[in-house]
Amino acid sequence: MAGVRRRDRRGRGLRGPLTPPRAPISRSRAERFEDLVADEVRRLGRRWGRELAQVEFVVEDVPDVDPRSDGPVPLGMTEPGPGRGGVRIVIYRRPVEARADGERETARLVRDLLVEEVADLLGLSPESVDPSYDTPDD
Structure with a gap:
């Protein structure tokens, strides 16, 4: 039992993650x-898989603006x-988060932006792409 360390040298215990790495709370x-x-x-x-087959969806932190x-x-x-004929739809994380108040509004804003x-x-x-467009999530 001599090889097992239960505390660090100051007696505070081993440091490490408090939650499992895949738990939602441990995600950034x-x-x-x-x-x-x-x-x-x-x-x-x-619903639109065939039409969106050549579309790449990307998340970037901030846009390049003057x-x-x-x-x-x-x-x-x-x-x-x-690629040839391909299109990218880019969503900018930081401006979306700055505009929304909380996670629920962020989710609604992301949905509406993508639609x-x-x-x-x-x-x-x-409205024809997504009937739930611009409706509140209750």
Whole structure:
């Protein structure tokens, strides 16, 4: 039993994670945001999978904007993808989190942003892409 250490040299116990690594509480805010976007992409993919097959969904922290511009900071955008015919839909984490009050509003804002970008890409109205668009989550 001499090889087992139960306390560090100051008697406070071993330091380490308080929760298992895959527990939701141990995930960073950025990881939780990426999970939220991935869940919404999967949800939209169930209905529009074939139309979204060439679309890459990306989360970036902040957009590249000119600091001298007076316009609003974008929350997301659609841009040409790296491949031929591909498209990227980018969601900017920090501006979305700054605009939302809490996790519930962040989830609603991410849903609405993705629906708007997909609707614009497909040439449809947001309501036809997702009937729950712009409705509160109760």
